[in-house]
Amino acid sequence: MAVNIVLVSLCVLIGGFACPEESVRPPVSRQVADPGEVSIFFTGTELGALKPCGCSGGQLGGLSKRPAIFGRVPSARRAVVDTGTLVAGDGEQDLIKFGILLEAFRLLGYDLVHLTEQDVQIAQTLGLTAPREGSFAVIGAPWGPDRDDSPAGFVKRFEGQRREIVARFASVDARIDRPESVAELFGRPTDEHAVNILVLRNGDAESRRIWAQSSDADCLILPSDSDEPQVLSEPGERPLVYTVGRFGRYISRLRVRFPGPGVEPALFLERIPVEEALPDDGALVRLYGQYQELVRQSGLLEKYPRIPLPDGLQYVGSQACQRCHDYEYAAWSTKAHASAFATLVEVGSDHDPECVICHVIGMDRESGFITEQKTPHLKDVGCENCHGPGSAHVHSSGWTPTVEPKMSCLDCHTPEHSSGYAGHEAEYLEKIKHWREP
Template structure:
């Protein structure tokens, strides 16, 4: 009997070991494709993907590791879900084609080309319908319509087939209009109604509480400002309200499960367990991201942390894309945000559109600069102008050596490496004195101003060159100077106290000790 029990215990332990071995090894980078839904496990229903407030972003912008976003990654999620056998509908909430309502003349070629690339990408994702907002009409309604995308007008209804049910997408700019459109959708036979409200989250919450609203879900499609939609938000109420992280960094996935009979849809309460698991994983991922982005981190340690981060991200993706448990007695829906993490794959056809855009827009911008570009205005009388880092080297040899060993000195190279040295969205933080009096205002006249030079931090140097003294230059620039580029979008892990010592050294902000270069040894 003891032998039998021992055999059972050993068998259980070995079975447990085999289960552990089936997981990705710690430190290994999992294959993103492995996170796609399992077709055989999909219950009767449909999948909706919703994007909104993309603000003209084809991909993440910034210098940090592991940045979210990218239309290619979004397309991959949609295309993979279509392999599951369920109807899949992709809906865009609008405010996606442009990032601002007014463009300067030199921005027009780039931004129009980008909007066209986004429209083509939407087509590769099988866009069913989209709403429109003010950030879609930056170049006018005629330009928007010329893109040929399927649209639902504000106050309108679009009825879509979702297998055994009908899904309605309604668009509105006010709560009252949303109520009316949702009621029209029900009258047209909609089983599930998605309301796209061209307002921030707070206004969408108020709309969801209005009497007579017949929507199952309200999506706030227009954040209040450029940096006000940094996180995904879900407000649980009788009618759930969501705001998707802006700039194409996340998708909303809505899984519909169908009961045998038609009837009202209920938000699945079992989703809470998944939410808690995902939240815990995201906290661990955020801590790893902070460590990975520390300046000067040991490369081997960084690689280990990156491997662990990718493992956790893959585990999170498994939770988010697994089919929900079927609701046998009710029609249900589950809401999940899909952050488009850096380790996820991109759809090849969609990513090819982004690559073509990168090539085209550089040529367009450079051609425009040569034909229409104007030099920066001269500094006002008595104000300093930019002279370039080379003018600083003769008197500040030690500081120049420190700068040459920093990432600031290679800022221009990082753009050239990815073919974005002529992109207007990027260049301002990779040259010195961009769009400033006495600086550089033309893409075809960057020579001598490449990189984040001395004057990027210490201010224009012409007066200091003419009369060297502490009064004619910014000796110790503060955090306010750094965050013009190291902002929450481009450098979300930036911490002034942590980063500053990485650019200081003897001869550049740190006293030279006796015996070091630049100071004779003590006698």
């Protein structure tokens, strides 16, 4: 029942009846646009990253930061495109994120969203057939009741002072499509300023080479396995072949200029980090708040998969260690780890399992953290995170040593969650020191 309620709420959100303000605040460009240039902003391989973790400063990403970047170019001179792979899987939390991302793209004024096969399968699970009116266009994997009629291409026209500029987008599956399939869309009339952009799905190195040579594309965009955008073609080589990066940490800006009609456009690619210092947009901040509420309603914490501990061990909580380890307990109590869960409560993420698992004891194990109400003694990062479940150790008055599973710092302080941790391990260790030397 809870799943159905959440999915109904999600569909209402996507339908626009429970959305935040209708659009983001109009960005103001302080740059003077070149009348002969247009910009195409690319994002993609979102993998459900709605905002950075927030556990440490200096992290990149966040949907609410994007208007500050898109607004650097007047709306009449830009297009905004996402190349797909919106979420990492098909679990319940992924479904919630998928709907939130679609609504975010609408609020952000995206022109086009390219969907992969996985994206389409999730859309069908949610009962979506097409974007609602007034939203972005969709290309990519066939979607809808008549899959043969699903659009493979999209055209964006920019009114210029002297001549219209046209950006053509097409999506192909390298396993089954042929270069001639985009010939009609990618024709280059001699009286037109046009740039041809091809998004390639399911391509290996050989198929990429074939499409680069045969498709009449000016740009070939590939799936990404790196957080940062990467240019894969040689300088000056055409088409420009690149990936847009992952997790929304960077936005690619493709600047397009035309030396003259009927000739190839001049392309300049800029990689823009989505930095923490950028201002947040209010409508997107409210949308993220709605995501947090949907996660709370879903009860994902209680449904989180848990595996048994070995030999009947159980977690007992840090306070059970105090009797014999009073100095260590008192010192730990003053450290940030001892109030780790409160930091989630402060930002409204205390029901999000992706966040909670690194702020409590043993959430992925039986007898571990469930919710603050059911297992309050297991909230925060405590003794058993690093030393292992303590039931046998406590019941034997310390004669039985603690055993695995034990976490290491790197289980949670990954590059994604703690961007400044690598190379500063000793400094971070000093911050949690709660033992006597040696």
